[in-house]
Amino acid sequence: MNEKKELRKRIIKLRDQLTSPEIKEKSSLIAENLYRLPAYQKAKAVMFFISFGSEVDTMPMLEETIKRGKLALAPRTVPESRELIPSQILDCTNDLVTGAYDIPEPRQETCSPYQPEVIDLLIVPGVAFDNQKMRIGYGGGYYDRFISYLKPQASLVALAFELQILPEIPVDRWDRRVDMIITEKRIINS
Numbered sequence: 001m002n003e004k005k006e007l008r009k010r011i012i013k014l015r016d017q018l019t020s021p022e023i024k025e026k027s028s029l030i031a032e033n034l035y036r037l038p039a040y041q042k043a044k045a046v047m048f049f050i051s052f053g054s055e056v057d058t059m060p061m062l063e064e065t066i067k068r069g070k071l072a073l074a075p076r077t078v079p080e081s082r083e084l085i086p087s088q089i090l091d092c093t094n095d096l097v098t099g100a101y102d103i104p105e106p107r108q109e110t111c112s113p114y115q116p117e118v119i120d121l122l123i124v125p126g127v128a129f130d131n132q133k134m135r136i137g138y139g140g141g142y143y144d145r146f147i148s149y150l151k152p153q154a155s156l157v158a159l160a161f162e163l164q165i166l167p168e169i170p171v172d173r174w175d176r177r178v179d180m181i182i183t184e185k186r187i188i189n190s
Contacts, residue, residue, distance in 0.1 A: 003170045004136055004139070004169075004170055005139075007127075007128055007136060007166075007169065007170070008127045008128070008136060008138070008139065011127050011128045011163070011164055012053075012054070012127060014163050014164075015054040015055075015161060015163060015164065016053070016054045018054055018161065018163075023054060023056075023057060024057060025184075026056070026161055026184040027056050027057035027058075027060070027184075028060070029184040029185075030056055030159050030161075030182050030183065030184050031060060031061050031064070033182045033183075033184075033187055034061060034123075034157070034159070034182055035064070037157070037180075037182075037187070039120075039121055039155040039157065039179075039180075040121060040157075042120070043070060043120035043121040043155070044070060044071060044120055045070065045071035045073060045114070045118045045119050045120050045121075046065050046070055046071070046072060046073065046119070046120065046121045046122075046123065047073035047074065047075065047086050047119050047121070047122050047123065048061060048062050048065070048072070048073070048074055048123045049074070049075065049123060049124060049125040049143075050062075050074050050075075050096065050103055050104045050105060051125075052101075052102065052103045052104070055125060056159040056160065056161065058123065058159065059092055061123075062074065062089060062092055063092050066089065066090065066091075066092070071088060071114070071118065072088065072089050072090075073086040073087060073088055073089065073114060073119065074086075074087060074089050074096070074105060074106050074111075075087070075105065075106075075142075075146075076099065076105045076106045076108065076111070076113070077099055077100040077101070077103075077105060077142065079100045079101075082140060082141060082142055082145065083142070083145065083146070084142050084143070084146045085113050086113065086114045086115075086116055086118075086119060087105075087106035087108075087111035087112060087113050087114065088106070088111055088112045088114060089106060089111060090111075094107075094110075095107055095110060095111050116146065116149035116150050117149070117150070117151050119150055119151075119154050120153075120154055120155065121154065121155045121157060122146075122147070122150060122154055122155070122156050122157070123157055123158075123159060124137075124143050124147075124156055124157070124158050124178060125137065125138070125143070125158075125159075126158050126160060126164070127164065128164055128165075128166055128169050129158055129160050129164055129165050129166070129169065129178075129181050129188075130165065130166050130167060130168045130169045131165065131167060131168075131188060132168070132177065133158075133177045133178050133179070133180065133181055133188060133189075134169055134171050134175060134177055134178075135158055135169075135175070135176075135177075135178055135181075136169050136170075136171075136175075141174075143176075144174055144175065144176055147176050155179045155180075156176070156178040156179045156180075157178060157179060157180050157181070157182060158178045158180070158181045158182070159181075159182050159183075160181055160182070160183055161183060161184060162183045162184060162185050162186075164183075165181065165183060165188070
């Protein structure tokens, strides 16, 4: 467990060294890779994590998904039970408020909750990834638990900067592999 903690610290420190223009540029390249994916093009309902800090910026992707007429969802967190509630976003400016962990999340009063089974494509966050498509999240287990509620054919896609990809990462038996990882340089899907 300690090994994962150290790795999280190291990768976040590296990622935090990216400038705002670098994050914006790399996130834009990642978004273009996402839009070209057949899994994205076919998806009727897409759930995005809402980025914070030095993460890949998902806000423009969420806005583009709304524009394309897809059901755009984002998670509302319930810290007591460590669960995520997929909620519809219609307007990124008005539908998001600061939630648990200071991460923006859907406004409870106005954003309709949905069942996880409607999701065709889940965009998952993470700190570190490897070429075998394993991920290390932030340690809360929210997404590992949430994934088990999705329909079997839902696609799991991680967005990451190239600096977050390592040859191999330590994994536990409950860690879930994603279907693909999109970086600013490539799509890891084999």
